[in-house]
Each structure stands twice: as C-alpha cells, then as structure tokens.
Amino acid sequence: MADLTTNFAGIHSPNPFWLASAPPTNCGEQVMRAFDAGWGGVVWKTIGEPIANVSSRYSSIDWNAQRMMGLNNIELITDRPIETNLREIAEVKRRYPRHAVIASLMVESTRAAWHEIVKSTEDAGADGLELNFGCPHGMSERGMGSAVGQVPEYTQRITEWVKEVARTPVLVKLTPNVTDIRVIARAARRAGADGLSAINTINSIIGIDLSTFAPRPNVDGKSSHGGYCGPAVKPIALNMVQQVMADTVDGPPIPISGIGGIGNWQDAAEFLLLGCTSVQVCTAVMHYGYRIVQEMIDGLSNWMDESGFATLDDLRGKSLSRVTEWKHLNLNYKIVAQIDEALCIGCQLCHIACWDGAHQCIHVDRVSGPVDGPVELHPKPREVGREKIAVTPMPRLDPPKAHIGPYATPLERIPRVDETECVGCNLCSLVCPVDGCITMVERPTGLAPQTWAERSTGTQGAPPQGDRVNGL
C-alpha cells in the first residue's frame, strides 16, 4: 500500500488531500467532520476582520445536463469573529493533532495588522499560514486579496512582514488574474515564502438570466464579477502550476499546493506530476460532500501501487520535464488516425469533425459489397442515403435486411482515413464516442528528430530548401 503521508515545507498531513480555504472549511465542526471523512488537511476559511455577506452568493454553469461544470462565487472571507475562529482552530488541533490545519489570512495592508493576526493564529495552534492574496471579488475593492496579489511589490512587502514574525511555514496563495503568474510567484519567493498555493479563483461572469437580463448570481437584480472554479478551470490551473514550478529565474522552486478543479484522484495525480506537494479541493466537496476523499485516497494509492510508486516523492514532478516550449517539439514525428472498423458504430462524427473542423482527410465513401483493394474508392451509389424511400419494416412482409460486410456496422457508414492528408491532429480520436476505436498510430518518417529551434538555426539537420527561418 502506497505511503500517502505528506510533508509540505514542514507541514505534515496523513495524505496530500487538503480542503481549500472556502465554505467547506468555515468552522471547526465542519473541519472535524472533514477529518473524520479522511481529509489530510484543511486551509481554514480566510480569517480577518469580519465582513458582511450578500445573498445570493454562488452560481454555476452546467454542461450537457451535468450540473456544476464551473462554479462562481461572490462570498467574502469569514463573517465570524477572529476569536471564534481561533478558539475553534485550537479545539480542532487538540482533537486532531496529526492533521494539518493551515490558517488562511487576510487583513488590511499594514505591518501591525499582519503581525497581530499571524501571532494570534499561530498561538491558536495553526500548523501553517496561507496568505490570501488571491480573492478576486469584494475584498480586492478594499485593497486586499487579489489587489495585493496582482502587484509583485505588495505581495513581496506583505509576505516579508509576515515572515518577520511567523514561526510556522508561510504559503502565498496566487491569483490567476494576472498576465504572468511567475512574476508574483518570484515576489513571494524573494520575500522568503515557504510555499505557494495556486490557483485562486478566476474573474468571471457565469451567465446572464435571459428572462431578467440580470447576471447570476442575482443580488436584488444585480450581480458582480465572481471567482470561477470547478472542473472547468483545471487546465488553466495545471498550466499555471507548471509555469511556476518550471520557473528557475530566482532559484529553485518552492513547494506548491495545487488548486483548481480537482474532483478525483486522477486530477490530483496530474497536479502531483506537475510538481505539487499537496492538492486542495473545494468545488467537488461543495457538490458532493466530504465523502469524496475516500475515492481520492483509494484511487491514488491503487494507481501508485500499480505504477510502482511507494511514496509521493517518487512521482512528484515527473511530468515537468515533459512540458517544453513549442520550438523544442520534434517536427519529424508523424502520427495518423486509424479507425478500427470492428469497433466503429457508424456515427460519422469523426468524418464531420475532420471535414468541417480539421483537415478534410476522413471520407465517407466506402460501399458494402465487393472491393478492389484495401480501400474502396467507388463513388457512392445514388440510391444510398436518405433520399431512398424508407418504410416501416413489418414482420412477415419485409424480411430482415441482409447484412453486407464483415463488420457489425455497414461498410458504407464506416469512415476511411486518407493517410496522405492526415496531419495527425487528434481531433477525430477526441470526438469518437467509442473507446479505442480511433487510435493515433506513428508512421515513421525515416527522418532524425528535429525541432523548430534546430531547423531555424541550422544547428541540426539543415532546413529543407526554401523553408522559412526565424526573422525572415
């Protein structure tokens, strides 16, 4: 059984699954139930001077009849007094000493205010601190949250203030609402942060109610831009995590806690492979409850056992070296689509996707009946298609249609790939509804690997005649 114990810059937890600072970590009672369910750590919902909230607060976007592909919220930080939160943190730590409790903090941007909150939170027993420089709504209008996280100097200065007094590890939570997240990550690193969390929510308007013209969530007829999260943001989060973890401008990267659309063990594994030490979850728990962590723990440890990883350190960051700039990709690598006729169900989605959305190399011109070669290129008979008069087949009156062709699907409905035109874009295999029906297979080009960087500078395998090089 794989060892899932986690050591994040000195913060220990039984597994890498933490709850993100959000409604699921609002109070001690919730946090204790979360630990009972199996969560390894929590980042307590951001503590600061209590605020007033609005109702409503959340809204979501569905996709293909599935609820909450993306969620956005305009809820602010905790609305409970600092003392209440601290008292509950102390109680949780007393009862759950092995679990990680990280306090998320946000106060006004003065040195004194930050010193005060850091000391009192650590006195309460928090294992670490997460500085909320990411919240994109409400608090940013008051000079906090992403208003800090969008300016490298502010990020650096406040992190320095915190580090002056902090005795526990300090994480800086990064906002994705910036041009280049690496600039902010460097500022945090320069200030001595022990770790990072990324990403916070993304600025968003989730949608407009077409009957009232009011955006959602509706607060008395109006709305405000809210923080976007949930499964939809995962690719954006993965990209930003990779950018930060691959950035060595100011020295080696510091540990990062990955956040953004994580809902199952596979999502978590991907973040770990891009260098995360722990992962944080919110939306999936808001959707299904704390219980989902059991599947996450089970799935991750099964996969680790099957893949031969004994500890999280064995797999952490394994995919980082596989992300490169485009100019370092091998131009001489060629794949083409291959359709398994025995699996094809004849939906022809690959054909129309290729035809309208890609490179016009998947054709529907096969016919049932005798063939001349491996690929049938007869013109389609005129009678085939829906111009043919269709009638309800009646038992007895109409014998069942004879099935022609070697496959379950009639040959005339199985598309054909013209390999000479196929650019290997993958689109057909992405739209194909049948697992394993369309595979992308390598067609050796016989050419040595060559990247654009090499081709354009002539460092290896000179570019073919007439090929453009950089700067021309």
Place this chain on the structure above:
Amino acid sequence: MEFVKNPEISQRFPDLHPALDARAAVVEANRCLNCFDAPCMGACPTHIDVPGFIRKIAANNVTGSAKTILDANVLGASCARVCPVDVLCEGACVLHGKHQKPIDIGRLQRFAVETFYDAGGRLVLRKRQERSQRVLCIGAGPASLACAAELRQLGFQVRVIERRPLPGGLNTYGVAEYKLRAADSLREVEMVRGLGVEFETCDVDTASLAQLERDFDAIFLGVGLGAMHRLDVAGANSASGIIDALKFIASYKSGTPPSIGRRVVVIGAGNTAIDAACAAKRLGAQTVTILYRRQRQNIPAFDFEYDHALREGVEFQWATLPTVIAASNNGLALTCVTVAQDATGRLTPQPGSEFTIECDALIPAIGQSPLLELLSQVRGVTIERGRVAIDRATGQTANPKYFAGGDCVNGGREVVDAVADGKRAALGIAAWLSNQKRNSAEEHRG
C-alpha cells in the same frame, strides 16, 4: 359514431409510457451523439431531423425542436406515440453498437411536440404565394392529413372529405387508447385545419366523383382499407357476441365499449389483434386468449407488441384454427382444431384434434379488406392485388389526376408510412399541377 365522454376509459387506458418531464428530456437529449447523416433520420419514413430536434431540446429550445419535427412530419405528435420506434429510428440508433440503450427518440419527440402544443403552439404556414389550384383529399386519415398540410404549405387550396363523423382516420378510431387518445388525434387534425385546410363529412359515389373531378384540379386517395375480413367459419354469420377488432376498438375509444363478458377470444396475431386483446383485458375480461393458426415466430405483430400483450396478461394459443362457432348455454362455443405446419408453411388440420373453447365474446382480427367497391368507381386507377398502384416517388396513379397513399397503397402499414406517402404525393401533385399550368399556358400562346 358519436364520441361520449367516458371517464372510465381514460382511467382504464392510461398512457402506456410515461411522458418525459423537462429535466429528464434534457438529460436524455444530452445522451444523443448527434451523428452525422444520422441513421435514425434515414430510418424514419418522414426523415425527421432527429439529431437536430434532440439538440434543440438539449438547448432548451423546445419550440424550435417541435417545429423541426412538425416541418418533416405534420403528425409528429401522434407518430411520437404510435410509431414502432424499435424497428424505426430507435432501432437504427448507433448506440446499439456500443451495447447501450438507444436514445429514447419517441418520447423525446413526444415531449417536444406536446410541450409545444400544450403551450398553445400552432403549425406555422411557410412564406409562399397562394395558388388558385384546388386539390381534394378523399379520406381524413394520416395520409390525407399529411398530403393536405403539405399542399397548403405549397399554397394550394385543399379540401378533405371523410365519411366518418370525425376526421383522423385510424388515429381517431383505431389506435389503442393507451398509445394515443382520440382527443389527441383530433387536436392534431385541428392543427391541420388551422393551416387553412377545409374538412367536410360526406361519402362519395360514382356520380359525386365525376363532379369532384370537375371541381378539383387533382385528387388524392387516402381512403385506407375497408371493413375487417369476416371469419370464414361455420356459424360466424349467425352467432351473436362476435365483434371485429376495429369496431371493438372504435366503440370503446368513442366512449361506449360493448359488453364483452368475462372470457374473450381474439382470432389473429397481428398488431390490431393485440390492441384488441389488451383492450379487452383492460375493459374487465378475466381471460383473453389469442388464437393463431401458426407459431409464435410467424406472428405478424411486432415483437414489442407481443411482449406487451404478455405483460397485460393475454394468453396465446398457437396452431389453432376455429372451425365452428355456435351459441352455447352461457355464451359462444368455439370448435377448434390443431393444425400442423410443414416446411413450406402449409397448414394441415390434425384429424381428431377437435376441442371446444367457450367464451363470451369473440373478436376476429384477421386483417382488413381493400375498399374495392369504392376504388373501382375511380376512373382509370389501376388496382393490383387489392392495392392502388402508384409511382412510388410521386404517388401518382395510372390516372394522372389521381394520386394515392397510405393503407390503400401499402396494404396497411404504420401511421408514419401514411404520412410519408401523403407528403411525397403532395410534392408529386404540386409538380404535376405546375407542369399542367405551364403546358396550358403554352397552349394558349400557341
């Protein structure tokens, strides 16, 4: 036949399949793969753009969805309920190839059209010019309704005549009530009337046909089939307690079910026989037995109809042929023989196999006869094996002024086949009339 409001009928014949609610429809619609050149669309005789209307349901555009359906099939509401989807659209669904349940196309179609109609939606006339040419449709069943609606869409003046008091044909009088209520059929007729089609109740004979030929530029025969075949069995004409399946169905649907007693025998194993047998069961018969002269695998009914009959508690007795019907002390005594079937399908009564079945009502359901008497009065139309001969693509008969479609052409198929016939004939009529007009204009110039 007058329609009487009879709450007991609606209570005994609730919908066989529950309707989809809006959320369930959206979930089901989202299962659809949206195939290109979708096989379901090809399998539908009216070629409804199935992926198109399903996508609109998924996008909460139910009005657009209903219009897509009705544009291809003006009887989209009744077809959604009565089509044998297992052998049509749903049978062609590619999800079978993934060993998954096909998309519930029938119920999605029903959701879209019924939601549209329930909200007050109406058929919309396409933009076109009114044309002065007049077309008559004889019979107000699905074929004529589809033909009339399509002709109105093309601008022609259309009248539909029908000998029964109510229009709709078998949709009104002949479909099992748990599939399609007469009221739903009549609502659909009203939609066609709303396009500007005139309806008239009258019969035709040789003399009136001659007049109608002068009054109309083209005539569509959508007369369907005639009365059911009579049992060719000794005593069948004299015994009381015999009612043919279509009469039986029409009478209960119109609110006045005949008394059928506790024991009912149905003869024949087609779809109508099963409709009648299930209705008898629902109307209170304790035992309903279908007698069929051949075996299970030979029945003309669809498999799903057979399964449905079993679920309703109908019993089947195979290889059984009635030979004598006589009145008995308490009902009818049916003398039957067992028949053997050889490899060529020939049936031989087994000597000494006679036995008697007692019943209170006997319902023959052995097919309908063609309306030969009526059709023989139509000048120049060819009848082949009891069916009106037409050009399949245009519906035109041997007399170019006459077109035909539906059961009188195909010998009795489904509502959707009649609709497709009617639509094709409408296009055939339009093309022929345009030609006629051009020719006569040229003659005038010449």
